[in-house]
Structure formats: C-alpha cells, structure tokens
Amino acid sequence: MGKRFDSIDEKLRSWIEAQPMWFVATAPLSAEGHVNLSPRGHDTFSVLDEHRVAWVDYTGSGVETISHIRENGRVCLMFNSFDSRPRIVRLHGTGSVALLGDPAFDEVVALHPEHQSTRAVIIVDVTRISDSCGWGVPVMEMTGERDLLRLQAEKKGVDGMAEYRVEKNSMSIDGLPGLIT
Template structure:
C-alpha cells in the first residue's frame, strides 16, 4: 500500500535526485488533446524546498510540457527505482516555465552542469507526494548517459539552436503555444 507524504524530506529528496531516469506527464485541457509523457535524465533536477522541485529543460523535438504548463499548469513527475529496492514516487502539482532572464532561472541552471541545449527551467509547486510499491518495475543497470543533446547543440551553435527552436518548439502537437 502506498503512502502520502506531507513534504519532501531530506531522505526522500536525496532518493529523488539520485534517480537516473524519471518521467514527466502533462496534458492539455481539450479532451481531444494529446497526453504527453516524457523521460528525463542527466543531472538536471533539484529539490529546492519541501514542496518545490525544478529541472533544467533541454531542447527537444517537441515542446509539449512547456505548452501544457502554459495552458493549465497541471503536471505529474514519476520517479522509479531500478535497483534492488522497488519504489515509485509521484509528485503532483502545478508547474511553471522559466526562461532565460526570468527570476529563478539562473538559480536552477547554476546547480547543474552547463549544457548548450538548455532552453528553459520547469519549476513545480508540489501539491501531492505519494509512493507505491514498484514491484512490477524491473531491476536494471544504467550503463551511461547519452551525450547527444549536448553534442547536437554544440554542432548547431546558438544561431542554429535558435532556428531549431523556432521550427520545432513554437507550437505543440495540439497547436498550443510553446516557445
């Protein structure tokens, strides 16, 4: 049986930040819109307070999380243990998008390794924290991080990344505004 927590304590924060892979889920308000679930990794996430987390968001082929948050703010993060102790933790809350120059952007970016693919920071005010057994999650070993996002961004350069974001990140798949 799962447990609901009042806040992210130091022990839970340490566990969350140690997970090499986690997922973010968002959805538009439209019943015809597409629910989005995206994997995340790298050293990008920080627990900032007992009910506040944020991560550095890298440029990708889509902009669903940003578009959905700008429309309605609803978000769920899911962390899974792939080691010998099974566990799943979900953080539900309200998310916001911080762009370069916005208050709080540099605070989060400065906590993590520099990456030329950085496009935003996603901040989440957590309203519900719960865990469940995770007995159905396989035990797996992480071999290494992929460095393809950084390498692509370095190859394109700032001008190329700006153009890529204009082409690929201006609208979501449901035509909601992105970047």
C-alpha cells in the same frame, strides 16, 4: 499499499535525486488533446525546498510539456527505482515555465552543469507526494548518460539551436503556443 507524504524530507530528497531517470506527464485542457509523457535524465533535476522542485529543460523535438504547463499548469513527475529495492514516487503539482532572463531560470541553471541545449526551467509547486511498491518495475543497470543532446547543440551552435527552437518548439502537436520567440 502506497504512502502519502506531507513534504519532501531529506531522506526522500536524497532518494529522488539519486534516480538517474524520471518521467514528466502533462496534458492539455482539451479532451481531444494529447497526453504527453516524457523521460528525463542527466543532471537536470533539483529539489528546491519541501514543496518545490525544478528541472533544466533541454531543447527537444517537441514542446508539449512547456505548452501544457503554460496552458493549465497540471503536472505529475514520477521517479522509480530500477535497482534491487522497488519503489515509485509521484509528485503532483502546478508548474510554471521560466525562460532566460528570469531570476528563477538563473537560480536553477546555476545548480547544474552548463548545457548548450538549455531552453527553459520548469518549476513545480508540489501539492501531492505519494509512493507505491514498484514491484512490477524491472531491475536494470545504469551504464551511462547519452551525450547526443550536447553533441547536437555543439554542432548546431547558438544560432542553429535558436533556429531549431523556432522550427520545432514554437507550437505543440495540439497547436498550443510553445516557446515564445
């Protein structure tokens, strides 16, 4: 049976920040739109306070999370343990997008290693926190982070990354605005 939390206390914060991978789910308002579920990793996630979290969003092949959050704000983050103690924690809330030049962008980016692929910061005001057993999640071992995003960003350079974002991140698969260029 799952448990609800009133806030992200130090114990829960420590557990969340120890997870090497987590997931973010969003959806557009339109019933014809596509639900998006993305895995995340690297040192990108921060618990800002008891009801506020954020992450550094790297350039990817799509822009669904940003588009959906800009349209309606709805977001669910899921963290699960892959070690011997099973556990799943979900953070539901309302998200916002901060871009370069926004004080919130600078605040969150400063908490993490510099990465040339950084395109935005997502901030979530958490309204519901729950956990569940995770008994069906396999036990797996973390062997390391992939370095492909950094290598691609270095190869493309600043101008190449900007061009890539215009090409791939201007609009979601459902035609919603993505990154404003």
